[in-house]
Amino acid sequence: MGKEQAIALWNNKGIVRAEMEFYCGGDEMGDYSFVYFNADDEVVECCDLDDFFDRAVFDRVEFYVNSDGHYMGESGTVHIELEDDEEYGEEIDFTYSKSAQSEWQETITNTINIHLTDEQIEYLKEYVSSFNGGSDENPNFNYSKDFIMTDEHERIEKEITTILNETTSDYEPETDNELNEWYNYQNEEPMFNEHNELLVEMNNEVYVYTDSED
Numbered sequence: 001m002g003k004e005q006a007i008a009l010w011n012n013k014g015i016v017r018a019e020m021e022f023y024c025g026g027d028e029m030g031d032y033s034f035v036y037f038n039a040d041d042e043v044v045e046c047c048d049l050d051d052f053f054d055r056a057v058f059d060r061v062e063f064y065v066n067s068d069g070h071y072m073g074e075s076g077t078v079h080i081e082l083e084d085d086e087e088y089g090e091e092i093d094f095t096y097s098k099s100a101q102s103e104w105q106e107t108i109t110n111t112i113n114i115h116l117t118d119e120q121i122e123y124l125k126e127y128v129s130s131f132n133g134g135s136d137e138n139p140n141f142n143y144s145k146d147f148i149m150t151d152e153h154e155r156i157e158k159e160i161t162t163i164l165n166e167t168t169s170d171y172e173p174e175t176d177n178e179l180n181e182w183y184n185y186q187n188e189e190p191m192f193n194e195h196n197e198l199l200v201e202m203n204n205e206v207y208v209y210t211d212s213e214d
Contacts, residue, residue: 006052007092010082013046014038018080020057024065025073025103053080060096064212069105074212076100100212105180108204110173113197114163121196123156130191131164134184139164164200173204180205 001009015036022032034053036044057078064074076099083095116124127147133139138161147153168185183204193199 001048001052003052003056003093006049006056006094007082009046009049013044015044015046015049016081018049018053020053020078020080021076022063022078022100023073023075024063026067027065029063029065030073056094057096060094061098064102072103072105072207074100074102076212098212101209102212104208104210106177106206106208108173108175108206110202110204112167112171112200112202113193113195114167114200116160116163116198120156120160120163121192121198123153124160124191124198127153128191130186130188132184132186133164133168135169135182139185168200168202171202171204173202175204175206177206177208180207 013036016039018034018036020032020034023030034050036046036049038044057080061078064071067073079097079099081095082092084092127143127145129142129144131139131141141157164185168183171183172179183202185200185202187198187200191199
């Protein structure tokens with residue numbers, strides 16, 4: 001279907017505007033659909049126009065589909081109207097305007113304090129130089145010296161592992177943005193604060209939404 005046919009069908013159906021709802025990201029165009037409205041703001045069924053706009057919109061509107069780990073994608077609406085500027089000698093044509101929001105993935109970092117028993121503190125001070133973990137893994141302990149891991153050492157380390165897993169998974173940072181389930185954490189020097197509490201640096205991912213460019 002050409003533009004002239006699309007304009008004729010648009011007018012015959014009494015359509016005054018159309019909306020294309022869309023989502024794109026992950027290096028591809030996602031789902032999108034067209035809805036048509038008359039002057040009374042009622043939905044007009046006109047699937048025949050879909051094929052025309054399925055080509056025309058992508059010639060006239062830029063969509064940002066390429067994600068990079070920071071930029072995730074965008075979603076919104078393309079507003080379509082029929083512009084009649086014959087008075088100024090211009091051709092009758094459809095106009096397209098995009099209103100959308102971009103989704104970004106940001107990392108926020110906070111230090112949390114964890115209370116441990118004296119036995120657990122002494123184990124960390126004696127044998128551990130640092131550790132790290134996250135939402136999809138148990139903590140990995142980096143040892144400060146060679147030693148024979150006894151059953152007693154193993155018990156203490158399992159207790160610390162349980163505390164770290166429970167505390168970090170329950171932690172929710174203060175943020176005005178949408179919190180992602182993913183997180184990781186680490187501990188380096190200094191390992192403890194002045195109250196002998198374990199210091200853990202938490203990295204939480206959040207989704208940030210901003211107005212997208214046309």
